[in-house]
Amino acid sequence: MSFRDAGGPIHMAASATSFALGATVTRSDIPVLCAELAELVRGRAGGVVICDVADVAHPDVVTVEALARLRLTARRHGWSLxxxxxxxHLLELVRLLGLTDALLQAGRQSEQREEAGGVEEVVDGRDSPH
Known part of the structure; x- marks a missing residue:
């Protein structure tokens, strides 16, 4: 089974379950959403949680935070999101925050990503070490 999203096709594992966000997500909703997701996948063999965000009316940084926390919750239970x-608007916000790979690239495990080559930290001599 596969789904299509802005990032391309999403190939589904044998075990998949659905989870949807409502029209609005507030910061106080995040723990509740994570608890609901944990209850949904707890004790089940790992698979993919399909998180549908089509109903989100006005995505903002809180929406992105919710997705990040939901991804962590899924991973803690052996699932991917x-x-x-x-x-x-949500795609642009996630891109601007530099989280496209982390939140929108399905089926990609963080352990499989390679570190960017040739990146060095630049230290300004005027910076205080403290």
Missing amino acids: AVIGAGP
């Missing part, structure tokens, strides 16, 4: 239904 695939986001579908992301509109252009």
Whole structure:
């Protein structure tokens, strides 16, 4: 089974379950959403949680935070999280925050990513070490 999202096709594992965000997500909703997701996947063999965000009316940084926390919750229970239904505003916000690979690239494990080559930290001699 596969789904299509802005990032391309999402190939589904044998075990998949659905989870959806409502029209609005507040910071106080995040712990509740994470608890609901944990209850949904707890005790089940790992697979993919399909997180549908199509109903999110006005995505903001809190929406992105919710997705990041949901991804962590899924991973703690041996599941991965695939986001579908992301509109252009959410896609742009995730891109601006530099989280596209972490939140919107389905089926990609962080352990499989390679570190960027040739990146060095630049230290300004005027910076205080403290």
